Amino acid sequence: MDKEVMDKLMEIKKLYDAGVLTKEEMEAEKAKILRPTSVASESKKETVASNDKPQPRTSKGTLKQGLSKDTKIWLIAGSVVAVMLIIAIIIQNGRSSNSQTYDNDYAVADTDTVMVDDTDYDTAVDDSQEQTPQSYADKAENYIGGLDTDTRVVASLTDDDRHCVYTLTEVEAGWGRVNSLYCHNLETGSTNLVLVPYKVEGEEDNGEQVADAKMIGNNLYVINTSYRCGSSVACLNTLTNNWSCAVRASADAKFVGSNKLKVTYSKLVYEGECLADNQYEYKDKVITLK
Incomplete structure (x- = not known):
């Protein structure tokens, strides 16, 4: 029994002692190892006894021998590993080639960009793409964001029919601060002074003197004021752009709540020698605006 067989038997014994193999498995493995050895020995004896001629030799002087099972397994495993390494090298070379192609594409793209920069850039952009039109809501937001602190919206x-912004800007009237009403057209970008009708009687030629303005529904209510003649209230229908008179003459008018107007009327009860000596009786009335 040669050393290789002894080593294999000792290894099987160690596996059995370690509990890796059962006794039946150990006996089966021993039989596999000892069977080829015994068969080889008997075959060798018969061959020597029947034929004393020397065995043919190879060019290197060694006897021709068949490959063992373990050797075949190692050869097959080595071939598989070699094939896998070749495939991995081919894949890696392909990836490197693609990466080089991408780099070349980027280089071409950079060159094209430089060429475009040498031309009129604005013209190139206008020819290649259309700018998205800005909505009325965005225009209104931009306009309102740029207003002064003396201006109130x-x-x-921002609908398609009206697309405008109404603002009040404080101005000095000589006897106090009043407001001027402006309308900014979101389509044209122009801002114009609104000439409010139904002014206080006797103040028609004194310019725009607006105390306050408020949007309720589709109607814009504007309170005209004056130093001596009280207030009047005009109403603009923003859908038809028509004016109407809500309050013709009063001592005072002011907005209260979300949709109400408090109007103060005065009645002369005593007329003095001068205007300062006159005495009046005042009466309040609340009007619901629509």
């Missing part, structure tokens, strides 16, 4: 209408 009364109404921002």
Whole structure:
């Protein structure tokens, strides 16, 4: 029994002692190892006894021998590993080639960009793409964001029919600070002074003197004021752009709540020698605005 067989038997014994193999498995493995050895020995004896001629030799002087089972297994495993390494090298070379192609594409793209920069860039952009039109809501937001602190927004209408912003700007009237009403057209970008009708009687020629303005529904209510003649209230229908008179003459008028107007009327009860000596009786009335 040669050393290789002894080593294999000792290894099987160690596996059995370690509990890896059962006794039946150990006996089966021993039989596999000892069977080829015994068969080889008997065959060798018969061959020597029947034929004393020397065995044919190879060019290197060694006897021709068949490959053992373990050797075949190792050869097959080595071949598989070699094939896998070749495939991995081919894949890696393919990836490197693709990466080089991408780099070349980027280089071409950079060159094209430089060429475009040498031309009129604005013209190139205008020819290649259309700018998205800005909505009325965005235009209104931009306009309102740029207003001064003395200007107050009364109404921002961003639908297709009206698309405008109404604002009040404080001005000095000589006897106090009043307001001027402006309308900013979101389509044209122009801002114009609104000439409010139905002014206080006797103040028609004194310019725009607006106390306050408020948007309720589709109507814009504007309170005209004066130093001596009280107040009047005009109403603008923003859908038809028509004016009407809500209050013709009063001592005072002011907005209260979300949709109400408090109007103060006065009645002369005593007329003095001068205007300062006159005595009046006042009466309040609350009007619901629509």
